[in-house]
Amino acid sequence: MGIKFCSLSSGSSGNCQYIETDRMKVLIDGGLSGKKIEGLLSSIDVCPTTIDSILVTHEHIDHVRGVGVLSRRYDIPIYANENTWISMEKTIGEIKGHNIKVIESNKDFELGDLDIHSFEIFHDAAEPIGFCVYHNNTKISIITDTGWVNDSIKRKIKGSSLYLMESNHDVKMLKEGKYPWYLKKRISSTNGHLSNLEAGQTLSEVLSGNGEIVLLAHLSKENNRPAIAYDTVRKYMEYYGMNVHRDIALDLTYRDKATKVYTL
Template sequence: MRFSVLASGSSGNAVYVESDEHSFLVDVGLSGKKMEQLFSEIGRDIKKLSGIFITHEHSDHIKGLGVVARKHGVPIFANEKTWSAMDSLIGNVSVNQRFQFDMETVKTFGSIDIQSFAVSHDSIDPMFYIFHENGRKLVLITDTGYVSDRMKGHIKGADSFVFESNHDVSMLQMGRYPWSVKRRILSDVGHVSNEDAAVAMSEVVDIKKTNIYLSHLSKDNNMKDLARMSVTQTLESCGIITGEYVHLHDTDANVPTELVVV
């Protein structure tokens, strides 16, 4: 199983996952043209996708969904409430491409099992995904205001995480956003901070090589170096030294990460 974080940030999100038999896209938060460019940059063909999996209906996760769906005829999977919420936002999509993926269930595609689980975000029924293949585990978890014990139970022991590290609390509090937006981001249905993400990470990593991709960084309230430093310091305060078995990686809003084995 291999994956690339094609784009991650406030402006758009998409993650590519593949096995030897199938290829998947989780969210299509950039334009159809940009998505084709990102696929080209990792040497893959968007026309060969086996399915697109949607986490929730916010624009930075579905912006290019309608265009990609209509142009390439890819099957789309989302839960019932998310389908209802995004229907008017993505334009006409053939009934033959619409598939329901219920919360807290598993679908199997060849050698890969894809598991859905609920998160806490201000959308109608948000959920993220865990990919399992041959004992290896890839977790995608962003867009959540906190990481509950139930979520930790699902994601614990992954080999690779795409993990939200959205904001630095001080930058957010001192920044230009109106208080209503700050309050929403800091709430239990907003986004996790660097420090809160790291505390959750410390509780779900096993003592084995684990790659963590710091994701969904706010353009206005975070920086890559700051996120990495904050997460590193918090992990160390919890007794985990990065570089030993836990390795941190950056993601970018416009440049895909290298396609790597989970």
């Protein structure tokens, strides 16, 4: 077996990603209730007792709601940087000492047969990070909850076989929507969330068109629509000479159900 990936849930109501190899079963974030995450794992035939580790990108509730519950219930180690640990401590509750794993941003670490690189992103959290996950010759990049993708991040995620890429909002829908001005400003800032156009632009700079899988993530319920996100990114790809059916596999994540399980 190579490496498997499934987005169990992605959006402001909760985020949780699943990665599996022969030796490891890992969650990235756990932003739903423990019961909901257990149900989503069950939907892809994974028992929560087999989860080896939880990696946390940042402390916002839609990324850590169920992290403490799962750790206590199944004795699972949690990996997060120091500032994230400090910021999420009250939210996730008491964690056994041996399950508190402090990592450093922009550093590599190993989990079983996975090599993991964390990198800083731009979001209004204590020390938010994304992850590049390597297994043999395969690379998966997780980049959500960032308002900007700079050249350093592009270099780090380039060459991935699968990208989980934030495509949070449609610019027009956000501008004309019912959110108060301060919230619109936050979302569209460099410490907020990527728009569909920004997702397309970033992808056009990192994709090679060699069959990479792209999953658009963290779509806003209020300020986006799946069809709009998909079509905006598709048009951007086509403008740069890539066919989303021939050269890349473009798909969407969901707020309330798992994607299919991708085997790489």
